[in-house]
Amino acid sequence: MLSKKRKAYIGGMKAAMYISTGITAVFVIFLVAYVFIKGIPNISWELLSTKPSYISGNIGILPDILNTIYIVLTTLIVVIPLGVGAAIYLTEYAKNKKIVGIIEYAAETLSGIPSIIYGSVGMLFFCEFLGFRKSLLAGAMTLVIMNLPTVMRTTQESLKTVPQSYRDGAFGLGAGKWRVIRKVVLPGCVDGVITGCILSVGRILGESAALLFTAGFAHALNGIIDGLSSPGASLTVALYVYAKEQGEFGIAFAIAAILMILTLLINLSAALVSRYFMKKRKF
């Protein structure tokens, strides 16, 4: 039989847990609901498909949507080969385990640095030193540096899950190292690479501080080539500009709602992709 004191204690702990779960859930639901209620009424086809004009007073976020897409694509095109390549080198080739350890530790630290620091370094290095000025390219390069550790580490971790016995089997057949990696090791860890990339896309979408300094605030409608060389606001930066500098809170919340829907979609697809590959491989 439990003593009264013990019963009260268990009851109290249970209540405390319910309360903390409840508070967390309420906050999340409140946040999502608030953004949607405030934002969705402001989303219109016109907002999504036009560019802003000070003359007609029109507000449209098409340039910002395009800028976001350009930045995401450019960043991924650069960061995937770099990150995956570095991961392959560190896990499969590098002999000096001490240096590998230092690099891994540095990468982990890098991924925890506040993004505004990346922004200011990116501004000094890409915009000033390399002469990119304020442009989507400078912004994308800054995001490359920011996401490189994530892509590298997730790839490394999934390379490590490929059993050594696969490598042994392939080496035993007389395959060279690169062939073993390309045909046996890499196919075994695509899921990790893809998951890392999707997570990176999420981070790129949500990034504003690093882009404020490097990519600028312009809302010009450009193709990808012109866009990369000229300044432009991503959705998050546009949100900041509309809310803080023009007082257009309705527009800001519309953008916020769009960003939240995109983030949800990205997380969903990350989950789907990893589930798909989990089913495909059994080791």
Next chain:
Amino acid sequence: MNDIMTAKNLNLWYDKTQALKNVNITIPEKSITAFIGPSGCGKSTFLKTLNRMNDLIPTVRITGEISYNGQNIYDSTVDVNELRREIGMVFQKPNPFPMSIYDNIAYGPRTHGIRSKVKLDEIVEQSLRDAAIWDEVKDRLKKNALGMSGGQQQRLCIARALAVKPKILLMDEPTSALDPISTLRIEELAIELKKSYTIVIVTHNMQQAVRISDNTAFFLMGELIEYGETEKLFSQPEDKRTEDYITGRFG
């Protein structure tokens, strides 16, 4: 019978621990040679020196010589990939690649430059037939190899090794993860294969050595204690330690 491989004064260290001490052995062609001995005696390590699989472990240091067809395989001019093609390996745990049965077998030939579909089809069928598994898998060549049973997977791995047309097949306790019936099938297969290949097999199971091998080598603490015809080694061992081991006094 011609000798195909000879080890001379072979020593091997993992870092500072010596795992093989002055091993000298000659392996005859088209026969089955078994390595027996207690765990940690160096028999698997020695097997892996024969196709330089130990190269993959960075701390390994080797002195001495292993000659194959009259050439020292540790010579710097040797192409390791070509060596491993000629001296294939089957591992303790079946390790098919996570791809289709067909692609598993075709991996080796493709690695060595065979692209023609007709030729690959031919090699795949022949290798699977030689490994006595063709009838079981011919209708599901495109299915993932990981869906097969353990015994089938191991025969698939043997087929995969045969597909690159090796001269020697090294088997590292190939049946230790299998049930008795699968074990029996692999043993029958080994006896069949020795008509065309030289087989070196590491085994924990002394009955297995007696059943299938022509010669047996007994290793203990990194040394080759005794080596000779299987029948003689098991009936009249020369060394006291061999006798103690095969009569089950330790191990």
